[in-house]
Amino acid sequence: MQWSSLPEDLVEDILSRVSATPLVRLRETSKQWNAILKSGSFAMMHAAHAPKEESLMITLIDHRVCLEKINLHDPSVKVAPHALYLKDPLSDSSKEVDIRKVFHCxxxxxxxxxDKRLVVWNPCSGETKWVKPxxxxxxxxxxxxxxxxxxxSKQYKILRMDRTDLxxxxxxxxxxxxxxxWRVLGVATDWFLAKYRGGISVKGNTYWxxxxxxxxxxxxxxxxxxxxxxxxxxxxxPYPFRYGISALSVVREEQLCLLGAHPDIYFWNGGIPLSCLxxxxxxxxGSWNKSQAVYNTRRYPSSKGMSFLADEQNKVVVFLNTNNTLHVMRQNKHILEKHLGGNSSLLLNxxxxxxxxxxxxxPGGRKRKAPST
Known part of the structure; x- marks a missing residue:
């Protein structure tokens, strides 16, 4: 039996159980499949049925979004960066956009x-939406x-905070x-976000x-x-909380987690100083559980601008410090310490x-034209 002879609802059900990356490659093979894969109803079905793809890490190196893949089961631990391409719509050539900050949701x-523009981008499908201020x-x-x-259904929104000094x-x-x-909601005067602090998305909400x-x-x-x-x-x-907050992250895309550490807190193990993460x-x-502790045998790096990921299953903490060095630690062992090169500012799942x-x-189902960039 050929695919073209199958009922469309059966085709949708089959495709919804295929992971996202190979599906994108199928778009060019059939107009029918391309129409299905671009529909909002299929996207919801795919989110419910498709197997979870392997989690990758995003870094921002020299204004380019890169994917970093770490194999924690391989004793050699390989890191394979892949730069993602985002074309500048204001350029007639294939010029790429210089990206300053990235937020993932x-x-x-x-x-x-x-150059102070804002874009929402799905690297997997290539879809973009440029948002005018x-x-x-x-x-x-x-x-x-x-x-x-x-x-x-997921009704997406963007929050913008116009930060001013005193x-x-x-x-x-x-x-x-x-x-x-855009709708102005209000003015906050009782708190501020430091320049090096990034936000984390958990189930649609953001935390800083x-x-x-x-x-x-x-x-x-x-x-x-x-x-x-x-x-x-x-x-x-967490109570009682005895650590300074270094960074926030997310576990399995559904649980907020924090890294508590202090550069001056040390433990001693056979004469060796251990700083605790x-x-x-x-x-x-809404309560907090201690997930894992990692003891660093080296001087703990500055927490300013630091970002991290936690793998509970493998009892591993991955963090990127301000000198652009990626650390992978399991308990008191450094599995990997690698300088990524260039300038980096974040580490995200x-x-x-x-x-x-x-x-x-x-009215009538037509798309409203977005403001030009």
């Missing part, structure tokens, strides 16, 4: 460019991509994909390590933004997906 990347974007802006997790005046606004418009500016000046805490209610709130820390994971009830970038629609 559900297979989509929100990228701010060196309400006024102008600034180098000091913070961005986050999330979605309304109370909706039956006097503190953080104007925040939301871009709604259903209207292609923020610093209080009023009640307890210079005191760090966890700040979250709920894209469903469009409100900020603070998150309680403690990973905490939040539970569904990435799983290829067919997540679609939503476009605004006009």
């Amino acid at each position: 559900h297979g989509l990347l929100l990228c701010s460019t060196k 309400r006024d102008t974007y600034k180098k000091s802006d913070y961005y986050a991509l999330g979605y309304d997790n109370k909706s039956s 006097p503190l005046n953080n104007v925040y606004e939301v871009y709604d994909f259903t209207t292609n418009l 390590v923020a610093t209080q500016a009023v009640e307890k000046p210079n005191h760090d805490f966890i700040l979250s933004f709920d894209f469903s209610t469009e409100m900020f709130q603070s998150l309680s820390l 403690q990973v905490w994971v939040i539970t569904s009830t 990435y799983v290829p997906s067919l997540a679609q970038i939503q476009h605004a629609t006009l």
Whole structure:
């Protein structure tokens, strides 16, 4: 029996059980398959049925998004970088965009460019959406991509915070994909985000390590933004918490975790000083569990600008410090220490997906034209 003779709903069901990367290659083989793979209903079906692809790591090296693959089961531990290509729509040539910051949410990347533009990008499918500002974007802006997790389908939104120095005046606004418009929500004056702090997306919401500016000046805490209610709130820390917050990450794309460490806390093991890195994971009830501790036999690097990933199954912590050195540690052993080259600013989990970038629609089902870049 040929594929063309199969009912379309059966074809959709079969394709929905294939991982994202090979599916993208099939788009060019059939107009029917291409139409199916581009539909929003198929994207939802695929998210529910497809096997999970191997998680990769995203780094940003010399303004290019790269994929780093680490095999933790191989004693040699191989790192294979692959640069992703994002064409500049303002160029007639094949010129690439210089990317300054990257935020990851559900297979989509929100990228701010060196020349102060903003784009949502699915590297797996190649789909992009360039987002025009309400006024102008600034180098000091913070961005986050999330979605309304109370909706039956993912309604994506972008949060922009216009960061200003003293006097503190953080104007925040939301871009709604259903209207292609920005809405100013308010002004925050009691906390700020340091330049080196990045946000983490967990189930559609975003979390940062923020610093209080009023009640307890210079005191760090966890700040979250709920894209469903469009409100900020603070998150309680593990109790008793004896570590400074170095960075936030996500476990299995569904649990927030934090890395607590202090460069001056040491333990001694047979005369060898060990600095402690403690990973905490939040539970569904909002409480925190100690996940794993890693003891570093070397001087702990500065936590400013640090990012990390935690693998609970293999009891491994991967972190990237400010001198662009990637560390892979299991308990008190360095499995890998590798300088990535160039300038890097982040380390994120990435799983290829067919997540679609939503476009605004006009009456009659026509797509609303996005503002030009």
